[in-house]
Amino acid sequence: MTGPRRYQDVRAVTLTAPPDVVWRAVLDQVEVLGQPSWYVRLIGCRDSQPAGPRPLAAGSVVPGFRVATADPPSRLVLDGVHRFSVYTLTFRLVPTDAGTRLEAHTDATFPGALGALYRLLVIESRIHKLATRTIVTRIRRQGQLRIGA
Template sequence: MAGLRRYRDVRATTIGAPPEAVWRAVLDQVEVLGQPDWYVRAINCRDTRASGPRPLAAGSVVPGFQVTAADPPGCLVLDGVHRFSVYTLTFRLVPDGDGTRLEAHTDATFPGVLGAVYRLLVIDSRLHKVATWSIVKRIRRRGEPVRSRR
């Protein structure tokens, strides 16, 4: 398709916890991805209200995303559509020694002139990288065990 530019990115970290603990942290964080809700409405996301099974499974919806695949505790795939983009956010959890490697994969396209402008504002400005890294860091904080202080 002419004029359609694809964006791909991966943000990753290692978390000192087993995949099951990190999976719970991913689910908790995904539940709040579509906030603020005014933004989800403003960009005309296909999915604007939480619905479907909980804990998240294929068919669940969080604002801005629909869960298209869930394979606990290894992979969660979220798809979304709004007026400027079609996108997928995939969380992969891979056992890594005594912990878990968490990867957040983004794959998006930005059709048309408005899509190109949105890409400039959100992707080329690095805002998306900052936002995705922030999500990964929040998952890491939720997933790591609390260490007792002495």
């Protein structure tokens, strides 16, 4: 018998901004994850209401995610659970000669028949790739704007 299929993905971009500027942009974008809030409730996310310390630190909650690890300005690990999936979203910020390489790592499993159906709807349809690309693009824009301010 095999377990749930695992999904892994990485989105990466290099910004000319330094890691501390990119870190602030990551935190700002993570704060708006879990929108729309009705969707978080519909799929039964373990964490559905913002809670915990701000700026985000281990134990903080944004809808759909709990902060497992916060190592400013290099790594933010978010984990989540809902009816159809168990998942982790990790942001890694790596200093480079050009600025900062931002990586968004997704790792998820989709247990059971309903999990397999949800995977089909969200992963195989490429909705998740689009959503992650949008998050990374927003972080890039915000980080570049801050460096220009």
